[in-house]
Each structure stands twice: as structure tokens, then as C-alpha cells.
Amino acid sequence: MPLSSDTFQSHKPAAGDTLSGTPAIETHGLSKHFGQRKAVDGLTIRIPAGTIAGFVGPNGAGKTTTIRLLLGLVRPDAGSATVLGHPLTHPERYLPRVGALIEAPAFYPSLSGRTNLEVLAHLGGHPRSRVDQLLELVELADRARDPVRKYSQGMKQRLGVAMALLPDPDLLILDEPTNGLDPLGIIQMRDLLRHLREQGKTIFLSSHLLGELEQVTDWLVMLNLGKALFSGPAHEFLDRRSELVVEAEEATQLDLVARIAREAGYTVTSDNGSLRIACPLDFASELNRQAREAGATRIVIHAREVSLEERFLALLKGERS
């Protein structure tokens, strides 16, 4: 995706608008029920302006419903939220500055890619030149006249991204944008997101590809059963993802180590004759010292960094237990 300076206007947020300032998205106790099912349940999150925020959760966690709430497509049963400083009750005040790709992008299959974009450009009052710019950006200019039904999954996904970028948005909400993209397409998407962040735009990115999110996000929101398990700077979450693995021949020595770790406030799990302690890596020397003092002298401590997936699964497991 070739990036040029005239495709996007730079909207660098003022200092006060960044991590500590006015959030791009803020929700307080946001709830949405469909019959007896709680899709979103008292959700309270905050996304600072100018960040790439990863939105993670298992299927049915409430991600898409949250996105639909933010876009004014469904109405909340309780709670409140602001998007770009405006309340959800007035989507017409903020949606002209928001671009969105929700779930699988939807098109008129018998119309060309260009006409599909023109339909939305006319509706939003965007100039026709914007359509050409975006077709170039997503590398669909040479297939722009073909009906969308002849597009591959990856091409449809790129057209969906072009649709989301039509208003040159300050806030971009993308639901699984890399679906159907080949590895090169995923790398290009990553570059595009970084480029947009450099322009001062906020990106709210829902994805199942946690490894992919890990590479681009500054902020993380983790959702399960409609509730936020974590909402904060990505580094806070990622810093916590190390663990110590302790091995010993005698079970009594492992019991001593487990007691010390638990007393220090860390989660300990047994795994095939070894212990896994979720803690910062610098706890290793302290653990070793206390273990020796307690008489556990024949232990081996390994440091291990867990993936975002493992950390996320552990968080889910903790939530479920």
C-alpha cells in the first residue's frame, strides 16, 4: 500500500489529547443485552487519542457489539460513552470523523469497486478525487471497474479498508482488518496502521491475531463475557508476561518455592514436576535467596517469556476459575 502525504491529513493531537489527555473513546458501565444474553456488560474502557489500541477477546466476548455501540448502530441499555469527545447519543457529531470496517466488509456485489466507494463518498459528501486516491492506496486501481463479486477475499478486505479511510478519519475502527490478506498484505497493513498513527490518528483494532497486535499496539483492551479484563498501556500488560520455571528433584523443595512465591503475591501453577511462577524476571534472585534460606538448595530456575497468546489465555483461565 503506497503511502503519500496527501492521502491523509495530519491531525497530530495536542499534548493534552495524548495518553493522559482527552480520550478518543471512553465508556462507563456500557451495557447491551439481547434478550437474556449480556453481549456487553458494564464495560468501562478508555482509549487515548493518537494510539493504536488492540481490542482482544474470544468469540462472543462482545467485541463487535461494542464496536456497533460506538458507531451508533445499536443502542445501549445502560451506561454512557464518548467518542472523540461527543456522547453516543449524538453519533452525527463524531461519525464524520470516524472510519469503520465492521466484521466482513459488506458491498454491492454487482457494482464495481469504484462505484461501491462512490456510493459512500456521495453519502458522506467526500470528493470524487478521494476515491481515486484510496483505490491507489489499497492497490485496486487497475481492478476498480470490475464487479466486486469477482474480487478475491483479500481484495475485498482492501476495499473495505479504503471505505473506512474515505473520510480521512481521526478515529479508525477496524474489525479483523487482516482477514484474507496474504503475508505481504498483512505487512502492508501494519505499515499503513503505523503511518496513520504517525499522522496523529487513533486506531481501534479488533483482531484474533495476537502476535500481529503485539507488534503495533500501544494500548490494549481485553474483553471477556462483555467485561474488560484489562484496559491500559500495552507495555503494562506485556511487561507482566514473563514467568519463572522452577525445577527440583524433590517435591518438598518445590513446595517450599511455591509457598515463597505465593507469599510474595504471585500466581503459581504446577506443570509436570515443575513450577511456573508469573512474575517479573528480576524476582528470580530474590526467590533463589529465600529458597536457599528455607533449605531448598537444589533447585534450578529458568526465566521464560510467554507469548501474548499464553498471557491472554492465562488471563481468561483466571477469569473463568
Next chain:
Amino acid sequence: MHAFRSELLKFRRWSMLAGSGVMIASTAFIAYLTFHQITSGATGPELTPLIQAFPTSQGLITVVGQARSLIIVIALIMVTSNLAAEWSQGTLRNLLVREPNRLRLLTGKMLALVLYVIISAALTLVISAILIFAVAHAQGISTAAWTSSEGMRTLLAFFGNEMLCLVGISLLGMLIAVLTRSVGAAVGVALAYVLVPEGIIAMVWQQGSQWFPVRVLNFLPGSAFPPAVGPTPPQGYLTALGVALLWMIGFVVVSALVFRQQDVNA
């Protein structure tokens, strides 16, 4: 205005063009068939009123208007399927993100759709009329009564009332689409409604069914035909017009209220 212009772009879809094509071809075919039956000397109780009206100033509309019910059904399907497809295809969410004012979006869409239906129906009637004129001239049949001032007045009255009827039908289609939110369900409900309450129930309860919306709307162009051809409004033209307008207002109000509050999960 943005919503209206945006909707016009979608008329390039083959499904829209196919709807117009079917309307034009089937109406012209039925008009020609009626003309042929009348001029070939065929007889029968159903043909007698048509044969009597044929040489009069109402002759042309009697022949061309035989496919009126079909035009109504095709227009209803065109509107319901077009509008409901926005839910079925999921494109409604794209539209609402770019135009969050739902009433403005629905108004723009419906203005464009009604315009399309009216243009299609007008083309249909004009093409059918030209065909019948051409065939009549080719067979040496006099069309003087059809082109007389009375004939033109009758033609314009029929044309205007037919367009008004189709506006009402389009608004009914909008209501069905907004309530069902799916192409299959919308077209099914639309056809079932025309067949069951407006068709079958009307046969056994004529007194009450004369106030049903499709029937009332159909009375409007029917008032331009001879009473024996009809359907002329039993309640009188002005009463039928007033009731038709009330139905149209009702369709608009209910559609607007529902669409404004509806969750868009498609």
C-alpha cells in the same frame, strides 16, 4: 440530497434493470394479447366490457392498463428487495456510519427508489401505448377516439393516478422492508400480503376489503376506466384518494419510527 445521489448510483445494478425490463416486457405483452383478443373477434363475458370500451376514448387505457396488477406487484418487489437487501448484505451499516441521521438516509433512499419506480412505470405505459398505436395503425383500426381531447384527458388521468398508486405501493414496500429486514422475508411477506389479505380475504369480505391499502390504491387508476372494466372505487374517488393518502402517511410514520429506533445487527 447526499443520500439521494448516493442511491442513484446503485441503479446500475442488473437486478434493478431486470425489474424494469420485466415490467416493460410483460406489460407490453399483456397489452398486445388483450388487443389481439379484442380485434380477433373473440367473445366471452370477461371480454365484453373491453370490447365495448375499445372504440371509445377509454379504449387505449383499457388495453394498456390490463397489466396494472402486475406493475403493482413488480414495483412492490423492486422496492422491498432493494431496501431489505441493505440489511441482508450488511451494507446498511456502511451507510449509517457515513449518514448517521437515519431519517435523512431513509428519505434519500426512498425518493430515489420512488423516482426509479415512476420512471420504469412511465416507460412501461408509454412503450405499451406506442406498441398498441403501431399495431392498430398497421391493422387499419381507427385510433381517433383515443387521441381526441377526451381520450388525452382520460389517458392523463389514468397516468397520474397510476403514478400516485405506485408511490403508495412503494411506501408499503418500505414498511415491509423496514419491519422484515431481509430480502427473502420482505419479498415473501409482500407477495403473501397481496395474495392473502388483499386477494383471498377480499373475495369473501368485499365490504371491509375495499379499505385495504393495495385495493384502495388500485382504485385510483381504476377510476379512469369504464365502470364495467374498473375497479372503480365503490366509496367514491375523493374518499378513496383521502384513504389512500392516510395509508401512505401511516406507512411513512411507522417506517420512520421503527427505523429510527432499530438496532442494526446485520
